[in-house]
Amino acid sequence: MLPRIDAALPVIELGGSLGVIACLTNRRLKDPSRHLVVEANQALLARIEDNRNRNGARFEAVHAAIAYDTPFVEFPAQEDSLASSLYMASARLARTPALSLEALHARAGFGRFTLICDIEGAETELLEREISFLSRWVDKMILELHPQIESRLSSRRALEIVEAHGFRVLARERDTYCLVNQRPAAAP
Numbered sequence: 001m002l003p004r005i006d007a008a009l010p011v012i013e014l015g016g017s018l019g020v021i022a023c024l025t026n027r028r029l030k031d032p033s034r035h036l037v038v039e040a041n042q043a044l045l046a047r048i049e050d051n052r053n054r055n056g057a058r059f060e061a062v063h064a065a066i067a068y069d070t071p072f073v074e075f076p077a078q079e080d081s082l083a084s085s086l087y088m089a090s091a092r093l094a095r096t097p098a099l100s101l102e103a104l105h106a107r108a109g110f111g112r113f114t115l116i117c118d119i120e121g122a123e124t125e126l127l128e129r130e131i132s133f134l135s136r137w138v139d140k141m142i143l144e145l146h147p148q149i150e151s152r153l154s155s156r157r158a159l160e161i162v163e164a165h166g167f168r169v170l171a172r173e174r175d176t177y178c179l180v181n182q183r184p185a186a187a188p
Contacts, residue, residue, distance in 0.1 A: 009139055010034035010110040012101065013059075014066055014126075015118040019048035023055040025116065032058040036108050040065035040075045040096050040119070060108075066122050067098035068129055101126060102133045112137055112185045118144040118176075127158050135165040135183055144176045 005011065007030050016022050016039035026032045037059045039048055048061045067073045075096040105113065115138045117123055123145055127134070134141070141162070145155040155175065163169070166183035 004028070005114045005140055005142075010108065010113045011036070011059075011116060012104060012108065012110070012113055013037045013116040014101070015039065015116075015120065016048050016061065017044060017118070019051035019057075019061070021116065021118075022048065022059050022061075023051055023057045026052075026055075026057040026059050033060075034108075034110065035059035036062060036104060036110075038062045038064050038066070038099075038104060040073075041077055042075075042094055042096065043077060062104070064097045064099040064104070066101060066119055066126050068100060068125065070098050072096060073098045101130050105133075105137060110137075112139045114139055115141045115143075117141065121146045124158055127161050131161055131165050134162070135167070135181065139181055139185070140170075141167065141179045141181075142176065143179060147175065 007028050016037040022037045026035050042063050045063055065073050072095050074093040077094050147155045167179040170180050171178040
């Protein structure tokens, strides 16, 4: 079982899928409106919003993919909506807005926050590109790594990067890690 998040902090969740984790997380927040859920597969947004409404949750659902150096990506929408990834081939592609975590954070107006991240292999580029931002603003990170997808950065190397930037592994369950930032919070 993974440690609890700080209910007083806002949450950015990357890879909302059907919104199950989002609904469970949202219930635990002191201010449930300070929760941003990002999903790249546009076909899932209606399901996320339906689950949000059925559960009385108050998070904002955003259609975007974590990607860099382009305003849009062609997102491979798999038949199995839970296995869609920028790193898996698909006959169906959907034009998806590309945003960085830093841009999402600025848009939300959050300070220090909790990050929940399950973006089917794109975690490695996020860590490579935004580790300085992460170490400055993320208090706790729940991160699922996907060694079967990743080719640029191994799970071991990804953990070495986050640990070198002040994060410590609190818990691990299979390929999901809970990391806490040991560095002091950034000035607002």
